[in-house]
Amino acid sequence: MEKEKKHNKKIWIALALVLLIVGGVLVYFSMQTEEPVPTVSAELLPGLRDASDIEIAERAQEIADANYFTLQIAPTATFENGEAEGSIEIVNPGTNVYPIAVDITLADSDEVIYSSGSIHPNQQIVGAKLDKPLEKGEYVAIARVNIYDPETNERQGITEAELSIIVQN
Template sequence: MKNYKKTKISIIIILLLLLVGGFTLYKYMNSQPKEIIAASFLPDEKDAQKMTKKERLKAAEKEIDETTFTLSIYPEATFENGSSKGSLYIRNEVKNAYPIAVELIENGSGDVIYESGAIQPGYEITEGKLAEKLTKGKYKCTANVSIFDPKTKKYKGQTAAEVTLEVKS
């Protein structure tokens, strides 16, 4: 009877170990890096301009923390007409550790109507040209902000903000 209990306990312990080992192996296999496609890399710079020395000095007083990310984007963009440069504001704060790229996507059609190119920490965009000509009107858009590793330039994550874009004529 004693051997029967010991055997039963041994079998239960072995089954538990196999269950824990199997779960651990499953988690490990699913945490392996995924294949990266070409679009997952930081694009070339386009409209971004370096912030003024005064703005950089003020922002540099704050310590860079790789665990936080601050996005500065004005919720309204204005263009005189659908093919001219217009006023929009996107800033990658000096205290950010990561370069970004922004795409404005028109909510109704899903079309990408503006692409910022790379914006390094300490750079900002104050004007840009639309990727496609738009007619007069107001457009609800989503600004998809992609975040990239500064060394490998590989995609790290994304955040978004709502923007209203107006074409005046």
């Protein structure tokens, strides 16, 4: 009988401990208060939301522009004679972030007949003399556009465009 009383007493003590722990946990969580997060209504400050949207769109466009390259080059360059200035037109648009340098070679011989030097964004060449004079005729040429990193000046890539060179006399 004495053993049975001790056993029952242990059960009651264990049960009381479990109830105390559960009660303590409940009291702890009921005393916790969540800090309210202040919100600003878009109706009260519509200019802020619009400005944020505009800034995000502008930043996204800057990132996109930095990852793309566009080139404008006239498909035909005309020269009055092989030694005169002609209508070579190369534009590095202001939307680019990369400086370029263009070498024009004859398609059949790969001989360089014109080198532009550095053309920075928002710069253009609208007329130039050939580095190597050509005889009268029409020539198929390749404009090799070297694209450079604006900070390190290391070449980042090359793109090509075909064009016609016309020497009239």
